[in-house]
Amino acid sequence: MSSLKVGLLGLGVVGGGTWKVLTGNAQEISRRAGRGIEVVAAAVRDLEKACGLVGDTVRLTQDGMQVVRDPEIDVVVEVVGGDTVAREWIMEAIAQGKHVVTANKALLARHGNEIFAAARAQGVMVAFEAAVAGGIPVIKAIREGLAANRIQWLAGIINGTTNFILSEMRLRGLSFHEALAEAQLLGYAEADPTFDVEGVDAAHKLTLLASLAFGIPVQFNKTHAEGISTLAREDIAHAERLGYRIKLLAITRRSERGIELRVHPTLIPAERLLANVEGAMNAVLVSGDVVGPTLYYGQGAGELPTASAVVADLVDVARMQAAPADHQVPHLGFRADAIDDAPVMPMDDVVSSYYLRLRVEDRPGVLADLARILADASISIGSMFQEPHGDADADIIFLSHEAREGNVNDALRKIQGLPFVKSKVTRLRMENLL
Amino acid sequence: MSSLKVGLLGLGVVGGGTWKVLTGNAQEISRRAGRGIEVVAAAVRDLEKACGLVGDTVRLTQDGMQVVRDPEIDVVVEVVGGDTVAREWIMEAIAQGKHVVTANKALLARHGNEIFAAARAQGVMVAFEAAVAGGIPVIKAIREGLAANRIQWLAGIINGTTNFILSEMRLRGLSFHEALAEAQLLGYAEADPTFDVEGVDAAHKLTLLASLAFGIPVQFNKTHAEGISTLAREDIAHAERLGYRIKLLAITRRSERGIELRVHPTLIPAERLLANVEGAMNAVLVSGDVVGPTLYYGQGAGELPTASAVVADLVDVARMQAAPADHQVPHLGFRADAIDDAPVMPMDDVVSSYYLRLRVEDRPGVLADLARILADASISIGSMFQEPHGDADADIIFLSHEAREGNVNDALRKIQGLPFVKSKVTRLRMENLL
Numbered sequence: 028m029s030s031l032k033v034g035l036l037g038l039g040v041v042g043g044g045t046w047k048v049l050t051g052n053a054q055e056i057s058r059r060a061g062r063g064i065e066v067v068a069a070a071v072r073d074l075e076k077a078c079g080l081v082g083d084t085v086r087l088t089q090d091g092m093q094v095v096r097d098p099e100i101d102v103v104v105e106v107v108g109g110d111t112v113a114r115e116w117i118m119e120a121i122a123q124g125k126h127v128v129t130a131n132k133a134l135l136a137r138h139g140n141e142i143f144a145a146a147r148a149q150g151v152m153v154a155f156e157a158a159v160a161g162g163i164p165v166i167k168a169i170r171e172g173l174a175a176n177r178i179q180w181l182a183g184i185i186n187g188t189t190n191f192i193l194s195e196m197r198l199r200g201l202s203f204h205e206a207l208a209e210a211q212l213l214g215y216a217e218a219d220p221t222f223d224v225e226g227v228d229a230a231h232k233l234t235l236l237a238s239l240a241f242g243i244p245v246q247f248n249k250t251h252a253e254g255i256s257t258l259a260r261e262d263i264a265h266a267e268r269l270g271y272r273i274k275l276l277a278i279t280r281r282s283e284r285g286i287e288l289r290v291h292p293t294l295i296p297a298e299r300l301l302a303n304v305e306g307a308m309n310a311v312l313v314s315g316d317v318v319g320p321t322l323y324y325g326q327g328a329g330e331l332p333t334a335s336a337v338v339a340d341l342v343d344v345a346r347m348q349a350a351p352a353d354h355q356v357p358h359l360g361f362r363a364d365a366i367d368d369a370p371v372m373p374m375d376d377v378v379s380s381y382y383l384r385l386r387v388e389d390r391p392g393v394l395a396d397l398a399r400i401l402a403d404a405s406i407s408i409g410s411m412f413q414e415p416h417g418d419a420d421a422d423i424i425f426l427s428h429e430a431r432e433g434n435v436n437d438a439l440r441k442i443q444g445l446p447f448v449k450s451k452v453t454r455l456r457m458e459n460l461l
Numbered sequence: 462m463s464s465l466k467v468g469l470l471g472l473g474v475v476g477g478g479t480w481k482v483l484t485g486n487a488q489e490i491s492r493r494a495g496r497g498i499e500v501v502a503a504a505v506r507d508l509e510k511a512c513g514l515v516g517d518t519v520r521l522t523q524d525g526m527q528v529v530r531d532p533e534i535d536v537v538v539e540v541v542g543g544d545t546v547a548r549e550w551i552m553e554a555i556a557q558g559k560h561v562v563t564a565n566k567a568l569l570a571r572h573g574n575e576i577f578a579a580a581r582a583q584g585v586m587v588a589f590e591a592a593v594a595g596g597i598p599v600i601k602a603i604r605e606g607l608a609a610n611r612i613q614w615l616a617g618i619i620n621g622t623t624n625f626i627l628s629e630m631r632l633r634g635l636s637f638h639e640a641l642a643e644a645q646l647l648g649y650a651e652a653d654p655t656f657d658v659e660g661v662d663a664a665h666k667l668t669l670l671a672s673l674a675f676g677i678p679v680q681f682n683k684t685h686a687e688g689i690s691t692l693a694r695e696d697i698a699h700a701e702r703l704g705y706r707i708k709l710l711a712i713t714r715r716s717e718r719g720i721e722l723r724v725h726p727t728l729i730p731a732e733r734l735l736a737n738v739e740g741a742m743n744a745v746l747v748s749g750d751v752v753g754p755t756l757y758y759g760q761g762a763g764e765l766p767t768a769s770a771v772v773a774d775l776v777d778v779a780r781m782q783a784a785p786a787d788h789q790v791p792h793l794g795f796r797a798d799a800i801d802d803a804p805v806m807p808m809d810d811v812v813s814s815y816y817l818r819l820r821v822e823d824r825p826g827v828l829a830d831l832a833r834i835l836a837d838a839s840i841s842i843g844s845m846f847q848e849p850h851g852d853a854d855a856d857i858i859f860l861s862h863e864a865r866e867g868n869v870n871d872a873l874r875k876i877q878g879l880p881f882v883k884s885k886v887t888r889l890r891m892e893n894l895l
Binding site: 028048052055056057058059060061156161162163164167168171172173174175176177242300303310315316317318319320321322323324325326331332334335336337338339341342343346347349350351353354355356357360361362365367 | 462482486489490491492493494495590595596597598601602605606607608609610611676734737744749750751752753754755756757758759760765766768769770771772773775776777780781783784785787788789790791794795796799801
């Protein structure tokens with residue numbers, strides 16, 4: 028069979044990695060795919076630099092439209108990122124009847140519904156294993172491997188930058204800003220780290236995972252994203268002493284009350300597997316009603332791990348390229364006519380346990396007042412720790428049982444207004460998981 | 462589209478689970494598969510008992526041949542186990558042009574080459590996700606998700622019975638026989654536990670994983686299987702004190718010298734993820750040259766987790782049933798004409814680190830003699846521990862650096878013959894992994 032002809036949009040880190048893997052492992056890949064997979068054209072910013080990498084084996088252009096309209100090309104690999112030209116090029120590739128492989132979580136999280144609908148109309152695949160958790164085949168696992176299950180929930184560490192920062196804060200006692208500087212030095216964080224540290228990148232990925240797990244539309248605008256930039260090193264240390272670790276978890280859960288979609292720093296018991304995922308590694312815990320909890324772990328980013336996912340998608344495309352479209356796995360794992368518009372729950376309705384920390388004047392009646400406000404809001408306290416701070420103050424930590432977040436917020440507003448409360452109240456969520 | 466018609470061979474634990482999942486999750490499954498998946502006939506031993514489970518919705522027979530020759534049936538699910546009737550029925554189903562889903566690792570590990578060849582000739586799928594690690598989609602991960610990689614090695618805990626026994630021995634200080642009795646009481650071990658505790662079941666599964674990882678023929682007869690029945694609780698305790706845990710690992714590795722295929726109790730550093738897989742859980746660590754190490758974790762056995770894998774395979778069949786066979790993923794992930802007959806290494810040529818324990822008379826010159834024999838066999842010692850036993854003896858533990866197993870065996874034969882050696886020398890392998 029003739030080789031699969033690939034057009035690359037972008038030849039940066041992931042694009043370059045894809046080219047390296049396709050050439051370096053060409054033999055092993057064709058042992059699997061039964062045909063070669065060959066990059067024949069690439070749209071790049073810097074022609075000279077690109078030529079230095081790929082030589083004259085690949086037609087180079089600065090115009091992505093030229094690649095997506097190239098009649099020789101069977102499949103377009105989009106690795107430029109962003110949602111401007113990437114979106115136009117992908118939509119045009121689909122219009123041209125070409126399959127698409129992309130690593131672009133931001134684009135799919137915002138415009139996935141439109142892109143998948145267009146692809147369906149044309150009968151082409153849009154594969155995106157590389158968009159979540161790098162080379163870990165977690166999209167394939169959810170989309171196909173767990174197809175027997177009603178997925179109940181999933182929770183993942185799907186941003187390596189923040190996991191690296193949290194590991195450094197815990198293991199070396201660094202502040203957030205010190206650990207961020209370290210991550211930037213090592214290339215784990217970008218110069219403008221906002222997308223990573225504020226949870227936006229994880230929220231993009233969670234949006235996709237939730238659609239794959241439950242068969243719901245992609246809806247990034249309903250995903251709650253909270254980052255780690257305001258985490259204090261004291262809270263990491265307190266958590267550690269209490270037997271917990273703080274991780275930036277992306278959590279989605281389906282219940283009769285709706286779908287939870289939330290990214291936030293979370294205390295989890297230190298003995299859980301997820302708690303022991305350190306550094307820039309990723310892991311996703313997926314629980315199905317039949318299979319129970321399953322975990323997928325590996326490198327979530329980087330040139331070669333991400334290329335591993337891009338090329339696995341290309342092998343799928345190589346096998347299915349000429350098959351009638353009704354044999355393809357649907358883009359989100361569920362048939363388009365079975366996508367379910369279950370409501371996404373507002374954060375106020377989410378039920379979680381909470382870690383609350385505040386500084387108060389150390390005088391009689393303080394605890395009674397706090398306990399009364401919590402009790403009035405139906406918040407039950409599992410444990411409480413108090414230690415003196417200086418001569419006149421005390422630091423208090425409450426670990427609550429499960430409570431409705433709206434009630435917690437109401438109670439915290441009241442507590443924050445009390446005259447003896449001398450700090451902003453820190454509120455972190457806790458999950459027991461597995 | 463009309464529903465996929467399934468014939469079940471066996472309605473025991475896994476067969477019953479498959480029926481329950483297909484009926485209980487029928488709606489979610491057809492949201493994914495785009496069509497129903499319906500059990501229309503089943504071959505069972507006990508008609509009355511079967512009727513109690515499935516009522517009159519399924520045609521029941523005691524003759525498997527009747528099911529595999531039933532013209533209404535699209536796909537046969539073989540969950541009777543063993544390699545007598547199961548083999549005949551599967552071969553006849555293939556001859557009849559039916560797709561096959563099976564959980565039968567023993568059969569595939571011994572007769573997989575013949576079965577896959579017959580299936581290829583007929584253009585039918587033989588899917589076996591349920592044969593390894595229950596509901597964890599690790600076969601799909603290796604076969605498709607990591608298709609960009611030259612897999613380098615994998616190491617797995619793929620027998621829940623032995624992992625449960627080892628966990629109990631470590632956590633509760635039980636002997637092997639005490640822990641086995643406990644496992645039998647809880648239903649984790651069978652009345653005749655030989656296949657599990659002697660590593661045969663894990664070797665069956667490893668045989669399949671190695672073929673999927675490297676594209677080599679299935680060759681159970683070359684797989685080294687060593688179980689845990691002779692493991693002493695002292696060794697578990699010593700390992701723990703030295704910072705290791707003992708797990709029954711199934712290991713396969715590809716190097717220029719050939720393929721390693723081995724199942725044996727193994728010391729691994731206690732902080733590794735695999736070391737923290739407790740109870741009856743399974744986990745497989747797969748390392749590819751591009752993706753790096755990845756890990757897959759979950760329940761490796763039981764009615765519903767195993768049925769999760771069977772039904773996921775059925776969803777794949779439902780999508781691909783009518784597609785031309787050249788669009789199917791090859792049975793072992795590699796095209797048949799690209800299967801590579803790399804030699805399997807004899808155990809004597811395997812290189813590993815070793816834990817050696819022996820009791821000796823406590824007198825001058827003993828250590829010198831031992832050290833000389835080890836040095837002469839090119840075995841370098843990383844650390845050594847000695848403690849007195851009674852008045853006149855001492856227990857010695859050596860942890861070696863990497864050495865060739867044949868050299869270790871030669872040295873141990875010499876050591877065993879020394880007049881001051883008062884016990885059988887315990888030899889366990891150590892792997893650093895990740």
